[in-house]
Amino acid sequence: MVDVAIVGTGHSKFGNRTDVNLQELAWEAVKQALEESNLDQKDIDMFVVGNAGGWSSEPLSAIVIGEYCNLAPKGTMRVEAACATGSAALRIAYQAIKAGDAKIAMVIGVEQMHQSPNPVAIEMMGRAGNYFWEFENFGLTFPGYYALYATRRMAKFGMKEEDLGQIAIKNHYYGSFNPYAMFQKQIKMDEYMKSRVVAYPLKVYDACPITDGAAAVILASEEVAKKITDSPVWIVSQGFKSGTANLSKRDDFISIDAARLAAEEAYKKARIDFENSWRYFDVAEVHDCFTIAEIMAYEDLGFAKRGEGHLLAREGQTYIGGRIPVNVDGGLKAKGHPIGATGVSMAVSITRQLLYRAHKGTQVDVKNGMGIAHNVGGTGHYAYVTIFSLKKPSA
């Protein structure tokens, strides 16, 4: 089977980006990725656009981007996996190369959520479950979904509001060093505790923002990668799983089952021991759409035992120097969460970390040369876990 490497990365400034249109936003990331890899549009065999859509008035975002970025007439498609859209786009390009049908593929993740007024943007997020039954009939919204998990875990495991606050504080801390982050401002526990409650116990500072942004990576087959770069970052494996649409059909509210299953799949292919998984990685990007989601991610990825995720946060074990540095680019919380871009942004962050190209103040020590990205769509409706390495997987 063909090994696949990341050979170029690009990232736009995340934030309120109504200064540009969708295709201009995508181009900021595409241009950077082309320059970094020293490639030209004509070298790209295909491109995939991760764009959940609905916020922009352009329904054919892949095509509009293809024309503007001069990627037409290359083959393309747009993919959606809710908030895991970017990882789904990565998957398609990865498999096209693995299957031998492309040598070089461009993955573009982009979302411009401020194209819609905020109430529309928020209603659309709320629909990211079972619209008809749980949203329309019971009025459950997105913060409400995650609040169910947070209250259950507070009752069962003794997790405190302050534990959630630790996640917000850490991610805002690292976001302050990331020039691409939407929020580059550190926060303190008292600010966190005083912030407005959205859905108890989740407060404004527990939630990621509505964001515009783009990220891009260029993938290449081993044969090509070796010719064009001396610093490939390999995709070792990816696991992907789904969950029921209705949360009422879930067994409990203490973990994101789909994410745990996706991690198990990725670990199995990469021969990683679940219990000791954190020993394999130098850095992790996890899906902190709400702070509670990051705490569950620790457990779903095997970084902490079930019920002990919040202790990792309490002890500061996910800062640089701790057990495993997590979301040291600011995470969704501070960097922002432009839906379609997030999964691709995670791949960009991991790649740059492994190559010692991270922003000042955020660089981890690279010992094992491996990183992991955990990207969840909806409330565990989709989950994608991807493992990256400086070492070729088939070596």
Add this chain to the structure above:
Amino acid sequence: MVDVAIVGTGHSKFGNRTDVNLQELAWEAVKQALEESNLDQKDIDMFVVGNAGGWSSEPLSAIVIGEYCNLAPKGTMRVEAACATGSAALRIAYQAIKAGDAKIAMVIGVEQMHQSPNPVAIEMMGRAGNYFWEFENFGLTFPGYYALYATRRMAKFGMKEEDLGQIAIKNHYYGSFNPYAMFQKQIKMDEYMKSRVVAYPLKVYDACPITDGAAAVILASEEVAKKITDSPVWIVSQGFKSGTANLSKRDDFISIDAARLAAEEAYKKARIDFENSWRYFDVAEVHDCFTIAEIMAYEDLGFAKRGEGHLLAREGQTYIGGRIPVNVDGGLKAKGHPIGATGVSMAVSITRQLLYRAHKGTQVDVKNGMGIAHNVGGTGHYAYVTIFSLKKPSA
């Protein structure tokens, strides 16, 4: 590389299907495909949902379908390539198996366009190009786009309105034998000529309808396919290309460039000579969203020389018994065009034709054991061309 076969097919009744919801509609096709292949949901490694979306109030259609069809927690994603969405879904599953990451994959194409009121449905179709510039500023709509091609070809090649009528008459003729077709009614030339003009020269009878429907295929690796069926239909190759968003950036209005390029790519991989391509195939499904699109497809696939596509129609060469039977399931024109389902429906029709399981009155003679599907998104914004065969491609 792993060879990939279709081992099961399913198809819902196409039409106004507000008698069911989106997931129930999908299930009609999924159930049939599982039964035909003698497989159970637990056997499926992953599923891909082709659903352009926007008409239904459920944004996470793949997840809602996954829960209802009991496919969760298998990995999934939703893909969109405008009217070629179904073929994009097929591509993702095909490549996952080819890449060795799945053994059995389910492809579901579904759209329930009547969930939105007709003016909304039609506006959304109109946006399938460059919304901001050509739709919003110039008022171009979907029939208008294709009318540009029709008038240009009438002026340049002497094509008559009656030539377009021949396509409508043929496709309605075959649709009358297809119990799954939205329209099962034959039409005559005088009815065609009297039908209301939508965008000259295109009339109501030149246009495919707004349709609800679902189709599904199950793909398997060679190893698995051989165990579960004695009648696999192999995917030989697929070409996919894109076009500019703005029609004002196209060179001319006589052919769908992306489709021709996609055909060339598919033919190259399958070692098919473009000039004589029609000699290789027993049956073709082409994208007749408007009658003019079918005529251009004849040329873009090499069935007729450039400028002579309408002569094939005039001479009745695309009926069963002619040069090459095209759209003998009724095509988009009579069978209907539920956006996300269409490409998958094409794969179902070709598979059943090659296996002598077509509807009475529509079965072609199978001599070479090969078929081709041509699926276009927008006005050549996307194009996917797929080749199917009774013979294993690597044999």
